[in-house]
Amino acid sequence: MKDSKIIDVARIANVSPATVSRVLNDSPLVTKETQNKVLKAIQELNYTPNAMGKQLRSRKTMTLGVVVLDIGISYHAEIIKGIEQKANAMNYKILICNSQNEKMKELEYLSLLQNRTVDGIILVSPMLSDGEIASFAGEGYAIGVIGRRLGHLNIPCSTTDNWKIGHDVVTHLVANGHRRIAYLNGYEDALDSIDRLQGFKEGLAEAGLPFLPTLVDKGDFSEDGGYAAFRRLWEESSDFTAVFAANDEMALGVYKACSEYGIAIPDRMAVVGVDNIRITNYVSPKISSVEQPLYELGGLLADKVIDQINGDLQPGQKDFVINSRLIVKGSSQKGADSI
Amino acid sequence: MKDSKIIDVARIANVSPATVSRVLNDSPLVTKETQNKVLKAIQELNYTPNAMGKQLRSRKTMTLGVVVLDIGISYHAEIIKGIEQKANAMNYKILICNSQNEKMKELEYLSLLQNRTVDGIILVSPMLSDGEIASFAGEGYAIGVIGRRLGHLNIPCSTTDNWKIGHDVVTHLVANGHRRIAYLNGYEDALDSIDRLQGFKEGLAEAGLPFLPTLVDKGDFSEDGGYAAFRRLWEESSDFTAVFAANDEMALGVYKACSEYGIAIPDRMAVVGVDNIRITNYVSPKISSVEQPLYELGGLLADKVIDQINGDLQPGQKDFVINSRLIVKGSSQKGADSI
DNA sequence: AAGGTTATTGAAATCGATTTCATTGATGTT
DNA sequence: AACATCAATGAAATCGATTTCAATAACCTT
Numbered sequence: 001m002k003d004s005k006i007i008d009v010a011r012i013a014n015v016s017p018a019t020v021s022r023v024l025n026d027s028p029l030v031t032k033e034t035q036n037k038v039l040k041a042i043q044e045l046n047y048t049p050n051a052m053g054k055q056l057r058s059r060k061t062m063t064l065g066v067v068v069l070d071i072g073i074s075y076h077a078e079i080i081k082g083i084e085q086k087a088n089a090m091n092y093k094i095l096i097c098n099s100q101n102e103k104m105k106e107l108e109y110l111s112l113l114q115n116r117t118v119d120g121i122i123l124v125s126p127m128l129s130d131g132e133i134a135s136f137a138g139e140g141y142a143i144g145v146i147g148r149r150l151g152h153l154n155i156p157c158s159t160t161d162n163w164k165i166g167h168d169v170v171t172h173l174v175a176n177g178h179r180r181i182a183y184l185n186g187y188e189d190a191l192d193s194i195d196r197l198q199g200f201k202e203g204l205a206e207a208g209l210p211f212l213p214t215l216v217d218k219g220d221f222s223e224d225g226g227y228a229a230f231r232r233l234w235e236e237s238s239d240f241t242a243v244f245a246a247n248d249e250m251a252l253g254v255y256k257a258c259s260e261y262g263i264a265i266p267d268r269m270a271v272v273g274v275d276n277i278r279i280t281n282y283v284s285p286k287i288s289s290v291e292q293p294l295y296e297l298g299g300l301l302a303d304k305v306i307d308q309i310n311g312d313l314q315p316g317q318k319d320f321v322i323n324s325r326l327i328v329k330g331s332s333q334k335g336a337d338s339i
Numbered sequence: 340m341k342d343s344k345i346i347d348v349a350r351i352a353n354v355s356p357a358t359v360s361r362v363l364n365d366s367p368l369v370t371k372e373t374q375n376k377v378l379k380a381i382q383e384l385n386y387t388p389n390a391m392g393k394q395l396r397s398r399k400t401m402t403l404g405v406v407v408l409d410i411g412i413s414y415h416a417e418i419i420k421g422i423e424q425k426a427n428a429m430n431y432k433i434l435i436c437n438s439q440n441e442k443m444k445e446l447e448y449l450s451l452l453q454n455r456t457v458d459g460i461i462l463v464s465p466m467l468s469d470g471e472i473a474s475f476a477g478e479g480y481a482i483g484v485i486g487r488r489l490g491h492l493n494i495p496c497s498t499t500d501n502w503k504i505g506h507d508v509v510t511h512l513v514a515n516g517h518r519r520i521a522y523l524n525g526y527e528d529a530l531d532s533i534d535r536l537q538g539f540k541e542g543l544a545e546a547g548l549p550f551l552p553t554l555v556d557k558g559d560f561s562e563d564g565g566y567a568a569f570r571r572l573w574e575e576s577s578d579f580t581a582v583f584a585a586n587d588e589m590a591l592g593v594y595k596a597c598s599e600y601g602i603a604i605p606d607r608m609a610v611v612g613v614d615n616i617r618i619t620n621y622v623s624p625k626i627s628s629v630e631q632p633l634y635e636l637g638g639l640l641a642d643k644v645i646d647q648i649n650g651d652l653q654p655g656q657k658d659f660v661i662n663s664r665l666i667v668k669g670s671s672q673k674g675a676d677s678i
Numbered sequence: 679a680a681g682g683t684t685a686t687t688g689a690a691a692t693c694g695a696t697t698t699c700a701t702t703g704a705t706g707t708t
Numbered sequence: 709a710a711c712a713t714c715a716a717t718g719a720a721a722t723c724g725a726t727t728t729c730a731a732t733a734a735c736c737t738t
Contacts (some may be wrong), residue, residue, distance in 0.1 A: 395723050
């Protein structure tokens, strides 16, 4: 238990602590000979450098904070894995912070930057307003955001190509003969949602179809939200034949509602979601969905935040967009689920 | 960016750093008056104590390491949430370590204890052998294990009542008329699996049924593992009418195999899994499963590990068992899925 | 051989807080 | 009034490493 300190190693090896430190950080200015002496002493004492002493002096924790709403959500879990993989490769550890949907907690976690518990923070789909994030980033802390594009702020953000998602989905549905397509948004004010809706509209326009505001509703990215939104639309007017849901959870809500109304998927109603979560392949029919490269999204941003920490972030760049891919399955195309 | 230090606050408030520190840690020996002066100075400078300085001196990081195989697995995610909730309530943060199935990485993460990056570590379903874990715990580090019961080692472990799981499931299946029940184990050598198998055997015995070793196979807790194991059993002899899978993933593998063989669930084959993961309610029929209180499991052990850190762990106790509950659904009982 | 480099090493300062110990002034006791 | 007690504060040591700067020794130059 009684762990040894650098000075103990120094004494045993008959050198100064400075030399031990040099060996530890393999500085080139130590003789092979002294290096060996020190290494032997380290072994003998089973010495491990105390992280806090090291961090205090070097003013680095080599730790990244990752603030997510809920690690239980597979969308977040995958992003975290991407971050962790990249971070570990660059010798960083990650501190997980579950904000549990509370803005307060998010803010609280940001203060880990202030007290130097972490060197940088990655916010995954934060609830915080741009302004709140900005006030932190302004102080010169390393912050990055995933899943949301920030306005003018000079903060690295990584997102998927949301315009393309909207465009791809509508194009696919139109190709399958749909002319009246409902759109279930998540949170409507996020820049991402705006992009996606824009792609959706332009896709319609290209097909020579009108955009119908009455066929737009929103949920909160949850199954229940999707369920309620679909019901509202359907009760209003049932003259649409396809639904594009902002994510798969909402698509699952649509499934539930359709099952209750006795609406056949995909014959009477085509459904497309986003994220391509695992469950989409276990329901029947499988849910067509847009696969987002979440792992890469996380890794990319980890990279940028670490760059930012080291001051190597290219000043111009701040928005990083990664390509997504629509995976057509049985929910939007007859017979697409090969059995 | 230039953050202020305790001495800056001291100067502004016209007191010594010691007094500022006292205010920070609300020591009772400061006058209201000086306290106010200090508080004002802190505000003025927007001062936050540097975590590293604090940690170095106090020899505490207030951080718990959590080593899991993969946070993407909902089983782990739920446990982590339980740990985090409890840890946060006690002012601890948690450092997530994804071991990605690599024993090496697990060992590596354990060394975070040695270098004092964390005050304690919780291993979730570790791959490490008892001996490997023991060699660390022996040094007096705070370690806890979830999801596996360790032998004689004096390490807090929390698990569900595996004997009861085996017993409950077999009793349920027997009650539904099954007499030849296959058992798909996960990893067979874990103490947990042994307990569960024991409960299974005793349940059979109570019903006056023989235990048939030929109806036992094993996978690796994965869908593919369950698929392969079921196929092996079925090809060998198809004279069983129910399968008890070590977890829901394996049960999903059984579903896949049954679908390929054209075996009707539950008419020709009843299926029961463990964990009650979300997907079990989205397949058809829904999969009967044993719900484990994972959140509580995590919280409980976090509590114990923190006790251990503070030296308040009751010496006698080391195994903590939490009750589980079988949830009967359509995969093992006709009509159980109310539509 | 004298003076100048260069390669190794060590002494001491430093990171930013906490904590021990000593000091001061005020209060209470007899 | 003399002394003990106590509350509030500060000076300085400390946690365990890194890093700057100075010192030494060894090697070149010419």
